[in-house]
Amino acid sequence: xxxxxxxxxxxxxxxxxxxxxxxxxxxxxxxxxxxxxxxxxxxxxxxxxxxxxxxxxxxxxxxxxxxxxxxxxxxxxxxxxxxxxxxxxxxxxxxxxxxxxxxxxxxxxxxxxxxxxxxxxxxxxxxxxxxxxxxxxxxxxxxxxxxxxxxxxxxxxxxxxxxxxxxxxxxxxxxxxxxxxxxxxxxxxxxxxxxxxxxxxxxxxxxxxxxxxxxxxxxxxxxxxxxxxxxxxxxxxxxxxxxxxxxxxxxxxxxxxxxxxxxxxxxxxxxxxxxxxxxxxxxxxxxxxxxxxxxxxxxxxxxxxxxxxxxxxxxxxxxxxxxxxxxxxxxxxxxxxxxxxxxxxxxxxxxxxxxxxxxxxxxxxxxxxxxxxxxxxxxxxxxxxxxxxxxxxxxxxxxxxxxxxxxxxxxxxxxxxxxxxxxxxxxxxxxxxxxxxxxxxxxxxxxxxxxxxxxxxxxxxxxxxxxxxxxxxxxxxxxxxxxxxxxxxxxxxxxxxxxxxxxxxxxxxxxxxxxxxxxxxxxxxxxxxxxxxxxxxxxxxxxxxxxxxxxxxxxxxxxxxxxxxxxxxxxxxxxxxxxxxxxxxxxxxxxxxxxxxxxxx
Amino acid sequence: xxxxxxxxxxxxxxxxxxxxxxxxxxxxxxxxxxxxxxxxxxxxxxxxxxxxxxxxxxxxxxxxxxxxxxxxxxxxxxxxxxxxxxxxxxxxxxxxxxxxxxxxxxxxxxxxxxxxxxxxxxxxxxxxxxxxxxxxxxxxxxxxxxxxxxxxxxxxxx
Numbered sequence: 001x002x003x004x005x006x007x008x009x010x011x012x013x014x015x016x017x018x019x020x021x022x023x024x025x026x027x028x029x030x031x032x033x034x035x036x037x038x039x040x041x042x043x044x045x046x047x048x049x050x051x052x053x054x055x056x057x058x059x060x061x062x063x064x065x066x067x068x069x070x071x072x073x074x075x076x077x078x079x080x081x082x083x084x085x086x087x088x089x090x091x092x093x094x095x096x097x098x099x100x101x102x103x104x105x106x107x108x109x110x111x112x113x114x115x116x117x118x119x120x121x122x123x124x125x126x127x128x129x130x131x132x133x134x135x136x137x138x139x140x141x142x143x144x145x146x147x148x149x150x151x152x153x154x155x156x157x158x159x160x161x162x163x164x165x166x167x168x169x170x171x172x173x174x175x176x177x178x179x180x181x182x183x184x185x186x187x188x189x190x191x192x193x194x195x196x197x198x199x200x201x202x203x204x205x206x207x208x209x210x211x212x213x214x215x216x217x218x219x220x221x222x223x224x225x226x227x228x229x230x231x232x233x234x235x236x237x238x239x240x241x242x243x244x245x246x247x248x249x250x251x252x253x254x255x256x257x258x259x260x261x262x263x264x265x266x267x268x269x270x271x272x273x274x275x276x277x278x279x280x281x282x283x284x285x286x287x288x289x290x291x292x293x294x295x296x297x298x299x300x301x302x303x304x305x306x307x308x309x310x311x312x313x314x315x316x317x318x319x320x321x322x323x324x325x326x327x328x329x330x331x332x333x334x335x336x337x338x339x340x341x342x343x344x345x346x347x348x349x350x351x352x353x354x355x356x357x358x359x360x361x362x363x364x365x366x367x368x369x370x371x372x373x374x375x376x377x378x379x380x381x382x383x384x385x386x387x388x389x390x391x392x393x394x395x396x397x398x399x400x401x402x403x404x405x406x407x408x409x410x411x412x413x414x415x416x417x418x419x420x421x422x423x424x425x426x427x428x429x430x431x432x433x434x435x436x437x438x439x440x441x442x443x444x445x446x447x448x449x450x451x452x453x454x455x456x457x458x459x460x461x462x463x464x465x466x467x468x469x470x471x472x473x474x475x476x477x478x479x480x481x482x483x484x485x486x487x488x489x490x491x492x493x494x495x496x497x498x499x500x501x502x503x504x505x506x507x508x509x510x511x512x513x514x515x516x517x518x519x520x521x522x523x524x525x526x527x528x529x530x531x532x533x534x535x536x537x538x539x540x541x542x543x544x545x546x547x548x549x550x551x552x553x554x555x556x557x558x559x560x561x562x563x564x565x566x567x568x569x570x571x572x573x574x575x576x577x578x579x580x581x582x583x584x585x586x587x588x589x590x591x592x593x594x595x596x597x598x599x600x601x
Numbered sequence: 602x603x604x605x606x607x608x609x610x611x612x613x614x615x616x617x618x619x620x621x622x623x624x625x626x627x628x629x630x631x632x633x634x635x636x637x638x639x640x641x642x643x644x645x646x647x648x649x650x651x652x653x654x655x656x657x658x659x660x661x662x663x664x665x666x667x668x669x670x671x672x673x674x675x676x677x678x679x680x681x682x683x684x685x686x687x688x689x690x691x692x693x694x695x696x697x698x699x700x701x702x703x704x705x706x707x708x709x710x711x712x713x714x715x716x717x718x719x720x721x722x723x724x725x726x727x728x729x730x731x732x733x734x735x736x737x738x739x740x741x742x743x744x745x746x747x748x749x750x751x752x753x754x755x756x757x758x759x
Contacts, residue, residue, distance in 0.1 A: 011721075012738070016738060050725075051726055052725040197680075197685075199722075235665045236722065237722060238734070273624075274624075274625065275665075276662070278663055293622060355687070356686065426724075439686070443682075557695060557742055579691050
């Protein structure tokens with residue numbers, strides 16, 4: 001049987017040099033002297049989600065997966081694995097027990113996932129429509145064409161699917177409302193603006209399986225009676241834009257899109273709009289203003305955009321991941337989807353597990369999975385086995401969750417009841433070296449910059465909160481600051497125009513709630529327990545732990561560290577710029593943080 | 602590419618005369634000229650029949666657009682959350698030290714511009730920076746020096 005070499009060429013693997021691996025593999029196949037097609041077919045795939053360990057190379061049907069492949073490994077992979085069917089042991093993933101595992105499914109990172117939205121990614125070439133057709137692509141659209149709009153919507157309602165972008169609004173209900181208006185033209189829009197820092201599932205789906213999203217959007221168009229649709233994609237996502245554009249073009253050539261969708265007589269034209277790099281444009285009404293060629297400011301939603309959206313016409317806006325679930329629901333029935341996950345939140349959710357966790361990447365699990373399972377079983381725990389401190393979920397609108405809440409089952413409703421939110425699925429793990437006050441300041445600064453400025457509470461309130469938080473981080477905190485932050489925060493929640501402002505205080509309010517003592521250390525003792533806030537921190541070397549390896553001195557950008565070989569080193573506080581690179585470099589935990597002005601005795 | 606009326610008109614001519622393409626046209630100008638020139642805004646306003654101020658408000662609103670020329674090499678340093686807690690600030694300060702410019706600035710010789718972006722969607726490789734559309738993951742201060750000198754010497758890329 002002819003073999004296939006699947007090479008991951010998502011943005012992450014490209015950064016790790018996967019394009020050079022593709023060339024090397026092709027060269028190695030040529031060098032065997034046999035006709036290239038007889039040896040193996042090389043396919044470039046979308047993102048496998050385990051980017052940190054890329055480039056990832058899979059050989060099928062042997063089902064052998066290699067990680068961190070370098071171009072020089074190509075020859076061995078071809079000779080040993082493709083020709084002889086033997087695994088190259090050193091390139092296999094090593095699990096906690098130290099065993100090398102052969103298939104992707106045996107890798108602990110993948111073993112406990114359940115894939116629906118990501119199911120085809122990594123198995124197909126996203127730039128080849130035939131690959132998608134071969135795995136049953138566009139069958140759901142064909143099935144939907146034989147159904148009435150009401151039947152399609154009923155199926156989606158039965159599935160219990162809720163919007164994956166963050167708000168969790170029931171998709172079926174949105175479609176039902178839009179379908180009910182007798183006002184044409186109507187529009188469908190895919191929200192690929194993915195603004196939450198720390199989340200990249202939409203990028204991965206758009207890059208790795210663009211036809212699935214197109215199929216989902218086409219089914220939405222059929223359900224509500226739209227003939228035109230848009231993909232609004234972040235400006236930073238070059239590869240996603242390229243793949244979606246090609247996929248639309250290919251689908252049009254095959255008659256899947258265009259004047260007669262699969263010969264049915266239904267018309268559907270799709271096009272791509274590139275975002276302008278504004279976080280607020282992930283908000284529905286701001287996004288629509290942006291598509292219309294205006295400044296992306298939201299409007300008050302007395303009238304919902306399903307009734308008056310793009311150009312004041314009925315518009316359905318769905319997130320990328322939401323749409324990627326639609327073909328599965330139509331093909332397998334709404335009940336099959338509803339059978340996965342929890343009662344109020346059905347199906348699976350893709351999370352971007354990042355930050356200070358050993359195995360970072362994209363994971364798709366059933367709703368209701370606990371945070372502990374995600375971080376410790378799939379993520380493998382904290383880097384360096386340091387203590388866990390918090391996990392930040394839901395991006396800038398979300399909150400920070402402490403260890404006591406790790407056994408919460410993650411779905412739309414549980415997290416919101418604790419002041420956090422699942423949001424689009426970013427999950428940023430923090431250890432004892434992350435300062436929660438600084439994290440709150442960081443998010444507030446982010447939102448302050450991204451606030452469009454249209455409504456006063458958000459524009460002025462965030463600015464004031466940022467000033468207070470900056471003061472606290474720089475040692476100017478005062479008694480009463482926390483109460484003031486809470487008051488301003490609640491005012492924002494009550495009176496902002498759109499959900500950016502309404503949810504903006506979440507990072508601040510949750511950190512005050514769960515990490516109050518850390519704030520108090522900053523305000524009262526002028527001390528940053530995590531050793532992050534520069535103005536409150538200085539560094540020293542514990543001479544009993546320092547072995548004189550010189551790693552810290554080599555990495556010090558200021559040249560502040562001195563010491564002989566194999567002798568304890570010293571930091572000159574007058575030269576030190578407190579960048580912290582020595583602490584990151586030290587493998588013996590010898591670099592310690594001290595209060596400002598303190599010195600090692 | 603040089604900013605001339607002909608080049609600007611060529612970009613505008615690629616689109617239908619409709620307000621909805623205003624952002625896309627300005628993005629094309631940004632890509633072609635490294636900024637949105639005044640002449641570009643004026644010709645586009647004339648083409649769309651809208652006031653220059655409407656386009657100016659868009660050009661100042663969207664982060665992807667700039668009204669001043671950017672450097673030959675554009676460094677986009679990610680300061681998204683995942684990068685932030687894995688040392689993006691140290692990296693940004695390292696770039697500031699190496700090049701003498703802060704975020705949003707361009708070196709006097711017009712060679713480098715530094716921008717910070719909110720997320721490049723490559724969080725697993727944090728901290729990440731993009732130089733001339735090449736992604737660099739897990740960038741250390743040492744690696745940064747190497748990358749900058751490679752680019753200065755005209756190598757660039759991987």
